[in-house]
Amino acid sequence: MFRPNREQPDIEEALILAERGREAEVIAFPTGARPTQVPPAGPEAPATQVTEVPADADAETALGEIVDDGEVLKGEVVRVDRDVDAFVAQRGDWLADLAERKKSARPIVPAYLRTREEAAQTAKWVADYYAHVLAYQATRAPLYLLRLLGRSPRGAGRALTAWGRWVADAESKPLRQAAAQRGSTGEYMVLSRERNVRVRTRATLSAGTAAVVLVTALIAAPTTPGWGPWVAVWALLTTLGAFGGKKDVPLINRAVLPAKVTKLDSDAVLRALGSLGIAEINKALGPKGSGITFTAPITRDGPGWRAELDLPYGVTASAVAEKRKELASGLRRNLGCVWPEAETEEHPGRLVLWVGDLPMNKAKPAPWPLLKTGKASIFEPLPYGVDQRGRPVAIQLMFANLLIGAIPRMGKTFGLRVLLLAAALDVLVELRIFELKGTGDLSMLRQVCHDYGQGFSDPVLERALLSLREVRKELLRRADVIANLPRDICPENKVTPELAAKKTLGLHPILIGIDECQMLFEHKQYGEEAGAIAEEIIRLGPALGIILVVATQRPDKDAIPTGVASNVGLRMCFKVTGQVENDMVLGTSSYKNGLRATTFTMSDKGIAYAVGVADEPIICRSAFVDGPDAEKVADRARQLREASGRITGVAAGEAPTVDEAPAANLLDDVLAAWPTGETEAWWTVLVDRLAELRPEEYGAWAEVTDARRKATPLSNAMKSQYGIEGRQINRLINGKETNRRGVDLDTITNAIAERD
Numbered sequence: 001m002f003r004p005n006r007e008q009p010d011i012e013e014a015l016i017l018a019e020r021g022r023e024a025e026v027i028a029f030p031t032g033a034r035p036t037q038v039p040p041a042g043p044e045a046p047a048t049q050v051t052e053v054p055a056d057a058d059a060e061t062a063l064g065e066i067v068d069d070g071e072v073l074k075g076e077v078v079r080v081d082r083d084v085d086a087f088v089a090q091r092g093d094w095l096a097d098l099a100e101r102k103k104s105a106r107p108i109v110p111a112y113l114r115t116r117e118e119a120a121q122t123a124k125w126v127a128d129y130y131a132h133v134l135a136y137q138a139t140r141a142p143l144y145l146l147r148l149l150g151r152s153p154r155g156a157g158r159a160l161t162a163w164g165r166w167v168a169d170a171e172s173k174p175l176r177q178a179a180a181q182r183g184s185t186g187e188y189m190v191l192s193r194e195r196n197v198r199v200r201t202r203a204t205l206s207a208g209t210a211a212v213v214l215v216t217a218l219i220a221a222p223t224t225p226g227w228g229p230w231v232a233v234w235a236l237l238t239t240l241g242a243f244g245g246k247k248d249v250p251l252i253n254r255a256v257l258p259a260k261v262t263k264l265d266s267d268a269v270l271r272a273l274g275s276l277g278i279a280e281i282n283k284a285l286g287p288k289g290s291g292i293t294f295t296a297p298i299t300r301d302g303p304g305w306r307a308e309l310d311l312p313y314g315v316t317a318s319a320v321a322e323k324r325k326e327l328a329s330g331l332r333r334n335l336g337c338v339w340p341e342a343e344t345e346e347h348p349g350r351l352v353l354w355v356g357d358l359p360m361n362k363a364k365p366a367p368w369p370l371l372k373t374g375k376a377s378i379f380e381p382l383p384y385g386v387d388q389r390g391r392p393v394a395i396q397l398m399f400a401n402l403l404i405g406a407i408p409r410m411g412k413t414f415g416l417r418v419l420l421l422a423a424a425l426d427v428l429v430e431l432r433i434f435e436l437k438g439t440g441d442l443s444m445l446r447q448v449c450h451d452y453g454q455g456f457s458d459p460v461l462e463r464a465l466l467s468l469r470e471v472r473k474e475l476l477r478r479a480d481v482i483a484n485l486p487r488d489i490c491p492e493n494k495v496t497p498e499l500a501a502k503k504t505l506g507l508h509p510i511l512i513g514i515d516e517c518q519m520l521f522e523h524k525q526y527g528e529e530a531g532a533i534a535e536e537i538i539r540l541g542p543a544l545g546i547i548l549v550v551a552t553q554r555p556d557k558d559a560i561p562t563g564v565a566s567n568v569g570l571r572m573c574f575k576v577t578g579q580v581e582n583d584m585v586l587g588t589s590s591y592k593n594g595l596r597a598t599t600f601t602m603s604d605k606g607i608a609y610a611v612g613v614a615d616e617p618i619i620c621r622s623a624f625v626d627g628p629d630a631e632k633v634a635d636r637a638r639q640l641r642e643a644s645g646r647i648t649g650v651a652a653g654e655a656p657t658v659d660e661a662p663a664a665n666l667l668d669d670v671l672a673a674w675p676t677g678e679t680e681a682w683w684t685v686l687v688d689r690l691a692e693l694r695p696e697e698y699g700a701w702a703e704v705t706d707a708r709r710k711a712t713p714l715s716n717a718m719k720s721q722y723g724i725e726g727r728q729i730n731r732l733i734n735g736k737e738t739n740r741r742g743v744d745l746d747t748i749t750n751a752i753a754e755r756d
């Protein structure tokens, strides 16, 4: 706003003023095109013409408009919002003010006491802290004792000097000297007499005390145990040692605290922010800078510390998050402990810095809530894992689709399995699972699957395509069913929990999970059609209760059809190596916006960026559910489904399960690969020999290093195709007894005989 002063018609001066820094800048008043008359700021403010500036106009435009009016306006350029502020203040809009203050009101119950877990974590931290300090000082106690002994001669000297000075009444000496210098004989004599009396009394007192101590010692000596004098000498020496201290060398060292129990303080935070190389922050922290404000004291928050602060104007929290490594260096903490985030409910410059006691990958994994008991509902968020602060993370799969990407061995299948197990615990969900690597990581779910395939041979991939075709048909049927339902039953034209529960409508949720989806989407014959159906499911499925979850260890445009990659709502990216893969999984420009799964290290297993799970992207770690536990959960899901009569398809034996069905006969191959002279063999040994025999058929099985996972595809195939169960076989390996599952040669030959 420009407030004219007609006595001095000099527009140039106004322009200079306008150019001179913020104070005199013409600021656009965000009212759109409609002019608003703003009341004067106070009684001294002259009644003025208000020149309105469009919301998007810059300073030059504003001044140009003034000249166009034909008037030469001259005067002080003032900030529009100054008047607005004054106006609001005049109105006494205390309600708005209160509402604003409420936003930053601190919680009544401190964060560290909000839940039982958080209180327990805080108590543990306090206990750890004091235990460390205690142990630290206790181990140094002998050193402190030696120090005291070393200082005792000095202490003895100081004590004797002080005692001598006291007996000799040294403190009154300056007074006597002053009286003598003034020639004040009377005063001097009085002081001398006083001193003599005092010296006599003190000397008598000292001698008396010494006599009492001596006599007591002599009386007590016969009854004192042998160590008594030593203790007395020790006590004397240490007391004298305490008197003999040096100011610059403290007796007791400050406990050196490990990062685990070191408190985060504001100095460390500011030092770290100052080391990021962000000019505005450095300016604010400089001698004439405005400083950086902590909007709340640094507190415990879960197993770590939380600092909340306003960055300087124009600096965003994501700019700081991008420099996480530098921040960790500035804080002298492990990278896995430092998690800067934006406080989304405030402004982009509000930074919440959470610094964990332990790196995320070293923290004890939180137990999965559904591990031992419980059912799930796919309409509710499914328990998945925890975020870096140890807070539970749940993922709402219903009405969404999920894409998971990572380089191999970072926890993609474990994460996928947690979600599939949770979905299996909702009896309404029809599961169609294809584990296209063939290692059997999801094989425990076969017993609850409507459709299941394992491996990457053509029959498995074809089965996966057929399943997608079936789902596509189902998509069309469901669209019809929903369109024909009365409004009061289906008000929002989408599947609800009530509709899903009505068996007759057939609107139960369907979850298709494809691990290593690139095997299917890149297939010469089936890939294109599978990709097209997947896209269709991604776009139309959510409202119709159909969910697609795909995971890949090679996130590129061939592995994931563009339509899938760009339309999927939930995304999880474990470690990847480059920006392209990062953006492929997390969405375009994610890398630029600071979501960098490339910064995860190889030991960050199970840790991923998750987009779409919460309002803002989060970092989370999947619950650790290993193979045996997963088997138990899947068994429980089977029981739940049996009890509610929801076993269909493959699980009910209605449709053929498709495994990595080798082109040749597996039984014959096992016999051909059998180690000469052996009557029994481990599955793992057979897998290696099969891979040698037919690398193209069995090569992938042998790539797996983990013994249990390596054995699974073969043992599963033998069981499902020929009903052959393995057994434990004990072998002496390097002098050590080792137990693994395997099979007897007789079992194989009998099965061949039976077949033939």
Ligand SMILES: Nc1ncnc2c1ncn2[C@@H]1O[C@H](COP(=O)(O)OP(=O)(O)OP(=O)(O)O)[C@@H](O)[C@H]1O
Binding pocket: 365, 406, 407, 408, 409, 410, 411, 412, 413, 414, 415, 437, 553, 605, 606, 607, 621, 622, 623, 624
């Ligand atoms: N949440 C977790 N916490 C700790 N370790 C984990 C977690 N999730 C996975 N891991 C570890 O990471 C290893 C690899 O996991 P997983 O098999 O899921 O990897 P992947 O990405 O699917 O690998 P691939 O692509 O080769 O199949 C597992 O053996 C497991 O020990």
